[in-house]
Amino acid sequence: MLKDCSAMQVQQAVQSMFQAMPKTGKPQPHESTVMAGFAISCEEPSSTPPWVVAVGTGTKCLGGSKRCPRGTLVHDSHAEIVARRGLLKWCYAEVELALSQLQQHQQQLQTPVEQQEDLHHRHNQPQQQQQQQQ
Secondary structure (H helix, E strand, C coil), X not given: CCCCCCHHHHHHHHHHHHHHCCCCCCCCCCCCCCEEEEEECCCCCCCCCCEEEEEEECEEECCHHHCCCCCCCCCEEEHXXXXXXXXHHHHHHHHHHHHHXXXXXXXHCCCHHHHHXXXXXXXXXXXXXXXXXX
């Protein structure tokens, strides 16, 4: 939400992130490119700059003759598309993190009896498997 964050602050944050990246793949000083980015800011007024979650650059799109029918090549590498792909990757990682934290929290909420039952089950499982194999 850009409620308390100006467009200039977002632009500066995205540009700073881009400048901090390694030189590989960046345009040379005499070249130019298009850049796009996604940033998150807090709702409450804060002196904290927006947090950049994705940055992309590019102006190319593969022609029809160079497209791969198996879908193994990126057809559209315009800055907005590349940044959107980065945003989606970040979103999926956040969902995985939230699910992992939820599972840990649920394990902590187990009663001591349930924990003992889980330990007993895990401890006896290898013995049961050995007996079945014999």
